[in-house]
Amino acid sequence: MVTRADVARRAGTSTAVVSYVINDGPRPVAASTRERVLKAIAELGYRPNRVAQALRGQRSRVIGLIVPDISNPFYAELARVIENRADLLGYTLVLGNSEQDAQRELRYVRTFLDRQADGLILISGSSSDELTTLFSEIPVPFILLDRRINYAPNAFLLATDGVAGAAMATNHLIELGHRSIAAMCGPTRMPSERAKGYLQAMKQAGLAPVLYHSADFDRQSTYDLACQILRTAARPSAIFATFDLAGISILRAAADCGVSVPREVAVIAYDDVQESRFTIPRLSTVAQPTSELGQLAAEHLIGLIENKVDRTFGMKLITPHLIVRESCGAASAGSLSQG
Amino acid sequence: MVTRADVARRAGTSTAVVSYVINDGPRPVAASTRERVLKAIAELGYRPNRVAQALRGQRSRVIGLIVPDISNPFYAELARVIENRADLLGYTLVLGNSEQDAQRELRYVRTFLDRQADGLILISGSSSDELTTLFSEIPVPFILLDRRINYAPNAFLLATDGVAGAAMATNHLIELGHRSIAAMCGPTRMPSERAKGYLQAMKQAGLAPVLYHSADFDRQSTYDLACQILRTAARPSAIFATFDLAGISILRAAADCGVSVPREVAVIAYDDVQESRFTIPRLSTVAQPTSELGQLAAEHLIGLIENKVDRTFGMKLITPHLIVRESCGAASAGSLSQG
DNA sequence: TTGAAAGCGTTACCAT
DNA sequence: ATGGTAACGCTTTCAA
Numbered sequence: 001m002v003t004r005a006d007v008a009r010r011a012g013t014s015t016a017v018v019s020y021v022i023n024d025g026p027r028p029v030a031a032s033t034r035e036r037v038l039k040a041i042a043e044l045g046y047r048p049n050r051v052a053q054a055l056r057g058q059r060s061r062v063i064g065l066i067v068p069d070i071s072n073p074f075y076a077e078l079a080r081v082i083e084n085r086a087d088l089l090g091y092t093l094v095l096g097n098s099e100q101d102a103q104r105e106l107r108y109v110r111t112f113l114d115r116q117a118d119g120l121i122l123i124s125g126s127s128s129d130e131l132t133t134l135f136s137e138i139p140v141p142f143i144l145l146d147r148r149i150n151y152a153p154n155a156f157l158l159a160t161d162g163v164a165g166a167a168m169a170t171n172h173l174i175e176l177g178h179r180s181i182a183a184m185c186g187p188t189r190m191p192s193e194r195a196k197g198y199l200q201a202m203k204q205a206g207l208a209p210v211l212y213h214s215a216d217f218d219r220q221s222t223y224d225l226a227c228q229i230l231r232t233a234a235r236p237s238a239i240f241a242t243f244d245l246a247g248i249s250i251l252r253a254a255a256d257c258g259v260s261v262p263r264e265v266a267v268i269a270y271d272d273v274q275e276s277r278f279t280i281p282r283l284s285t286v287a288q289p290t291s292e293l294g295q296l297a298a299e300h301l302i303g304l305i306e307n308k309v310d311r312t313f314g315m316k317l318i319t320p321h322l323i324v325r326e327s328c329g330a331a332s333a334g335s336l337s338q339g
Numbered sequence: 340m341v342t343r344a345d346v347a348r349r350a351g352t353s354t355a356v357v358s359y360v361i362n363d364g365p366r367p368v369a370a371s372t373r374e375r376v377l378k379a380i381a382e383l384g385y386r387p388n389r390v391a392q393a394l395r396g397q398r399s400r401v402i403g404l405i406v407p408d409i410s411n412p413f414y415a416e417l418a419r420v421i422e423n424r425a426d427l428l429g430y431t432l433v434l435g436n437s438e439q440d441a442q443r444e445l446r447y448v449r450t451f452l453d454r455q456a457d458g459l460i461l462i463s464g465s466s467s468d469e470l471t472t473l474f475s476e477i478p479v480p481f482i483l484l485d486r487r488i489n490y491a492p493n494a495f496l497l498a499t500d501g502v503a504g505a506a507m508a509t510n511h512l513i514e515l516g517h518r519s520i521a522a523m524c525g526p527t528r529m530p531s532e533r534a535k536g537y538l539q540a541m542k543q544a545g546l547a548p549v550l551y552h553s554a555d556f557d558r559q560s561t562y563d564l565a566c567q568i569l570r571t572a573a574r575p576s577a578i579f580a581t582f583d584l585a586g587i588s589i590l591r592a593a594a595d596c597g598v599s600v601p602r603e604v605a606v607i608a609y610d611d612v613q614e615s616r617f618t619i620p621r622l623s624t625v626a627q628p629t630s631e632l633g634q635l636a637a638e639h640l641i642g643l644i645e646n647k648v649d650r651t652f653g654m655k656l657i658t659p660h661l662i663v664r665e666s667c668g669a670a671s672a673g674s675l676s677q678g
Numbered sequence: 679t680t681g682a683a684a685g686c687g688t689t690a691c692c693a694t
Numbered sequence: 695a696t697g698g699t700a701a702c703g704c705t706t707t708c709a710a
Contacts, residue, residue, distance in 0.1 A: 004704065004705095030679060051703080052394055053704060055390045056685080058686090071416045084436065094434070095432050114386055219613055219614075275614060342687055352696075
């Protein structure tokens with residue numbers, strides 16, 4: 001390995017000067033010296049050892065990202081834009097899957113901290129109390145992304161307004177004339193903003209809410225639940241799924257149960273993953289602006305790390321918007337307004 | 340930050356002994372001393388600084404994973420099992436998206452190496468020549484995953500047999516009675532094993548191959564191409580898509596073009612991402628054993644890093660298998676055998 | 679403008 | 695069995 005000392009030797013100067021050249025400071029270097037150093041660097045193919053830099057300075061230029069499950073398209077899309085942005089700003093991403101497990105999440109926080117990560121982005125899978133205490137001890141800036149839980153005073157919160165979004169979806173269904181609207185949520189252990197928004201909208205419309213919870217967040221368990229819902233005697237005429245994966249599973253389940261979407265059951269979901277633009281029928285959904293969310297998360301975190309950003313504002317809520325596609329039928333479908 | 344010296348001081352011993360206790364070696368420690376050290380560690384909440392360890396030792400316990408695009412479900416699923424395995428074995432994953440770009444890929448290799456990654460897993464998006472030279476200079480073990488290109492003498496190659504798999508898919512279509520079978524591949528810049536398998540199978544059956552190339556690997560461009568294919572006068576009766584995402588796009592395009600799958604056009608793809616089990620109709624495909632692939636990649640790489648594995652065997656090809664679902668119709672559909 | 683050297687938190691060798 | 699200490703590659707202060 002070629003080190004700074006090798007470069008210094010070859011350039012006939014000291015390691016300090018090499019450092020100044022590379023970092024453009026903190027002190028000026030004579031043009032001729034700089035020249036020699038640059039030449040030596042090129043000739044030797046020297047590249048600074050980031051580990052040594054991290055140990056010496058306080059900065060590792062690493063940020064940690066903890067997601068519940070990278071194979072969930074929503075998180076994957078988020079990870080993609082975060083990685084992109086981080087890379088652009090000179091940071092490397094370390095990745096962890098928490099699998100919605102508080103212990104794993106905790107372990108990852110510690111691991112990343114032990115590696116001197118400069119900051120953390122958490123899409124936290126766990127409920128408040130378990131982690132709040134520990135979160136308050138995280139000695140670096142961190143962002144709680146997409147979930148409005150685990151609020152810690154030292155965290156920055158970034159999410160779409162799930163209550164508002166879910167209400168939008170529910171109201172869309174109501175405006176379409178549906179009276180019997182069920183909501184399909186993730187596991188009960190997860191507190192859900194979106195369930196709350198659904199409940200509010202239903203209440204406001206004087207409708208009776210029905211809440212279902214899948215065993216997990218994956219395709220199979222949401223599919224299983226969807227089949228069950230579609231086969232009940234009192235089958236709802238519309239279902240609001242709190243995440244796209246569930247909505248997509250409903251589409252599949254409906255086909256298997258011989259119920260037509262949107263004619264016999266309308267489906268609307270939440271997230272707007274790419275996949276939902278290509279399902280049959282195309283899935284109406286509440287769009288989380290994934291790019292904006294990820295970009296903002298990365299930029300704000302790095303701004304925090306580099307002290308370039310206002311620390312006083314601890315939360316940002318983005319308003320999601322409705323995307324009407326095919327899975328709810330046309331807004332003008334009068335045949336639905338019977339109840 | 341609490342350091343080893345703090346622990347030593349509190350335990351009334353030297354940092355060396357603390358080291359021996361933590362690492363269970365390389366030298367023995369008296370039971371009573373060990374006791375004191377352990378107590379001090381617990382009381383202080385000491386955790387070793389991984390950066391310092393990495394600098395001092397040669398091992399960082401970090402592995403780098405470079406994928407073309409983490410938002411592509413196949414790579415995301417792979418990343419998930421790799422991450423899982425790595426974590427289990429005590430390694431942390433750093434992630435990079437190459438976006439099929441050789442320069443980016445190169446940059447990531449360097450970045451990860453500068454961070455003293457102990458090993459690399461590359462799902463290389465680029466063609467051989469560009470990177471081969473550089474690959475031969477990678478000073479750590481690395482695995483070329485899923486793509487049979489960029490073969491470098493110091494790399495371990497792990498992939499499914501794309502030629503065989505593609506031939507399976509094509510032959511399945513042929514056995515179903517199809518004569519006019521098109522293949523839909525990724526961008527021309529990527530050499531494709533799978534195209535080769537298709538070509539071979541067609542030739543062997545005495546059928547005329549037709550190759551299409553999408554502009555990119557994403558949903559939109561494969562969808563666009565699919566529409567184009569389905570609207571040609573000489574519409575094929577079957578399409579083999581070299582990756583699931585393309586197959587799924589064909590399903591969508593067919594619905595939009597008013598052609599029925601599998602009745603008017605049969606579709607088969609390659610990868611077996613989770614999504615393909617839930618499409619309408621369900622997608623027949625050639626299954627890459629994702630779990631096996633990812634697990635093997637992680638385990639072999641770490642075996643290589645820790646010198647626990649035979650270095651002589653430089654390649655492993657896994658035979659994929661056919662998964663018949665709905666998008667090609669029943670194997671007994673005699674109505675198709677007209678040509 | 680530049681060189682020497684201290685120190686970041688570890689590990690492991692050389693002593694005792 | 696244990697302590698002292700050099701070294702990993704870097705940054706930055708102190709001196710010149």
